[in-house]
Amino acid sequence: MAEPFPDDVQELLRALDENDRRAEDLVRDLDDERERARRQGAVRRGPIRPGPLGRWFVATLEPPPKRRLPAPKKIVPALRKGKAEVMAEWRRAQVAVKDLLREAAGLDLNGTRFVNPFISLLRFSLGTGFQVLPAHQRRHLWQAERVKGNPRFPAPSVQSSLGSR
Numbered sequence: 001m002a003e004p005f006p007d008d009v010q011e012l013l014r015a016l017d018e019n020d021r022r023a024e025d026l027v028r029d030l031d032d033e034r035e036r037a038r039r040q041g042a043v044r045r046g047p048i049r050p051g052p053l054g055r056w057f058v059a060t061l062e063p064p065p066k067r068r069l070p071a072p073k074k075i076v077p078a079l080r081k082g083k084a085e086v087m088a089e090w091r092r093a094q095v096a097v098k099d100l101l102r103e104a105a106g107l108d109l110n111g112t113r114f115v116n117p118f119i120s121l122l123r124f125s126l127g128t129g130f131q132v133l134p135a136h137q138r139r140h141l142w143q144a145e146r147v148k149g150n151p152r153f154p155a156p157s158v159q160s161s162l163g164s165r
Contacts, residue, residue: 043106044107044108045111046110048125048128050124050127051125053124057122057124057132058131059135062135062139063139063143101130104126107126109127110125112125113126
């Protein structure tokens with residue numbers, strides 16, 4: 001019987017397995033819609049122009065928040081991750097979003113719409129969806145900077161007292 005792998009190799013194998021799972025999740029429900037959009041002439045026709053609801057939604061995400069918006073239960077983040085893990089996830093997500101945006105840059109981002117995954121009654125253009133991402137990130141970065149800048153940081157009560165503001 002072979003000896004177990006060293007801890008660092010096991011960690012790398014787990015990381016590779018996790019990446020495999022995430023990659024499978026990413027492509028599981030995809031079809032060739034993007035390629036079809038190009039063939040059907042859904043090319044860029046101008047800058048992103050969100051409608052009134054889209055502009056309002058993006059504005060509500062900008063820091064500092066004007067009102068509390070609790071995270072939907074299905075996306076409440078885990079509280080006990082180390083900074084290396086958090087930053088690795090951040091970087092992977094950023095690369096994926098940037099790659100997707102670069103791939104879609106020549107498409108009509110105003111014409112194609114999608115259902116908001118958290119508020120199913122709302123539909124936004126892809127362009128508005130792309131605008132939501134950095135605004136949402138700025139909100140969370142602002143929150144994190146506020147928590148980190150608190151003189152009581154890293155006391156557990158600091159995080160709970162600042163909530164989702």
